[in-house]
Amino acid sequence: MQSIEIAPDARKEAVRIGRSKHDADRVLQCVREIAESAAFRNSQRSGQFLIYIVEQAIAGNFDALKERLIGIELFGRSATYDTGEDAIVRVTASDVRKRLLQYYGQFGEAMEWRVTLPRGCYIPELIHSPQHDKPDTGGTFASTAIEEVPAVAETPQATTAALSHVEALTGRSPLKQGTLTLAIAVTCFASALLTFSGCWFWLGHTTSGSQAPPVWAGLLDPHQPLRIITSDPNIAEIQGLTGQRITVSDYANHRYIPDPSKVSPVSLVFANNILRGDKVAAVDASIVADVAATAQRYDTDVLVRTARAIQLSDLATDGNYVVIGSPLTNPWSSLYLANADFRFAREPSGREYIEDIKPETGEKPQYTPSALGFATGQSLAIVAYLRNPDHRGHVLVLAGLNGEGTEAAGQFAVDAHRMEEALRGCGYTSGREVGNVEILLQLNMMAGLPSHVVMLSCHQLQY
Structure with a gap:
């Protein structure tokens, strides 16, 4: 799987949290609540994965958050196991992302700390929401949002689904504050599929005014x-x-x-x-x-x-x-x-x-x-x-x-x-x-x- 480089600020934030007992305790408490929620109820493995990567991140053990080491330390694989043949880490990470979407779609606005796992890596991004006690969708979530993006998998097995119309126009002002949370509410009603009820995306900085890449x-x-x-x-x-x-x-x-x-x-x-x-x-x-x-x-x-x-x-x-x-x-x-x-x-x-x-x-x-x-x-x-x-x-x-x-x-x-x-x-x-x-x-x-x-x-x- 293609890897991506996590912004240095994300690593610095995890280390900063680890140096503050109060913040570290609050983050771990939030993560355990997520792992014990209905979104993770049917997958103990995904819950353990989420807790493990957050614990390692705030401890500063970023080298441990690599596919092979996670497979060895968390899932008991041998030191010589073939990550190309055994995709347990990648599959679990994908499942965690989907379950986080579901969880934050229901409770995201009330959370003091949020966790996201960017595609292609296993280092979580930890985001503090100081207004958690006074939810304000205009402040926490950017105006870049899709009101209702119900989803079904692009496969012949997905037979019926109840989904609503999708149409959203994005705004730009939240980017000027320095961060962006992209909220995409996703719902999936098919017996063989997971249910999505929310999606959000975070950017650490804006590059407004710079030259866009080719294409x-x-x-x-x-x-x-x-x-x-x-x-x-x-x-x-x-x-x-x-x-x-x-x-x-x-x-x-x-x-x-x-x-x-x-x-x-x-x-x-x-x-x-x-x-x-x-x-x-x-x-x-x-x-x-x-x-x-x-x-x-x-x-x-x-x-x-x-x-x-x-x-x-x-x-x-x-x-x-x-x-x-x-x-x-x-x-x-x-x-x-x-x-x-x-x-x-x-x-x-x-x-x-x-x-x-x-x-x-x-x-x-x-x-x-x-x-x-x-x-x-x-x-x-x-x-x-x-x-x-x-x-x-x-x-x-x-x-x-x-x-x-x-x-x-x-x-x-x-x-x-x-x-x-x-x-x-x-x-x-x-x-x-x-x-x-x-x-x-x-x-x-x-x-x-x-x-x-x-x-x-x-x-x-x-x-």
Whole structure:
């Protein structure tokens, strides 16, 4: 799994807390309350993990907060165990993040101390909320928030969900105070899935006024919002259930079952039940959080809409967009990938793969995943940065063959260092404006988590 560097201030804060018996006791008390709450009730392992990493952090033992050492010290693995084969630490860390989302969605405003675990690392960030006794959502939470982002996993197994409409416009003033908490309320009603009821993101500093990295420089405009269009996870189920492909024209005209006469009455009723409500994939929530945090650094507002809430006229305008999901889960992405080199295609069985219509030396004409979502194997994803067709602005498409792939694409795109490396590999030099470009990614999957994400190819698109 890709690692990220924690801000030195986060380490300093943990050490400072450890030197104050009062603060250390209060933090540990808060953490134990979280570990004993309903959010962690069904996972003793996750609760122990949370307490362990916080104890080590405030003790200043940051070297102990590495995957192998945690596996050895907390989970009793041998000193030579293979972290590539045994993902217990990564899986538990992911579960802890999800349970923290649930907990803070219910009790976050009343907590004196908050704990967050950034993706790709095991060093917690400890944040003090001095107004905990007088909750004030305008002070503690930034105005960058999604009122209700109900989520279901981007997999065929997620059958029904009750979700509400998503639309939020972000504000910028909290960043000028020095920190940002991104609140995303997430609810998931599916028997095989965890329930999310809140999400928040913290930044240690703002970089307002500095030059945005390549790609983002073309997407972020302080004078207009960055529009994010989340996927429609159940639309893939409908296509699998009915055997009918939904084109972007069908989707735009709300023909989610193009030919009902060819669908059995039972399947038709089931399909209509699936289509109730407006839905967002669980992985989209984390992507929205990361993209919104990036946008906030450069004083750009964010507007989030679900795919099903979009009309074709909404896209026929100037502006910058982030479109999440492949054409199977977000038909709007096919509008922008129609002339791309890497495209999503389907086998007669319905299984998706990625075809390269202009393979360069050493490339294959098609790339097929070795496993479906929530399995162990390899998958693929696309990051495409394109000019907004016939309009001013740019579009960033983040799409995978499954939820893990889409999540990997999102993580890759917000990682400025990796994006710059990819662009150099595509022939772009520093300071040169980025044109239409498409990046093909390969990732490993284990227990629903993407890891070892590598760039297979990068094409400059000539159109």
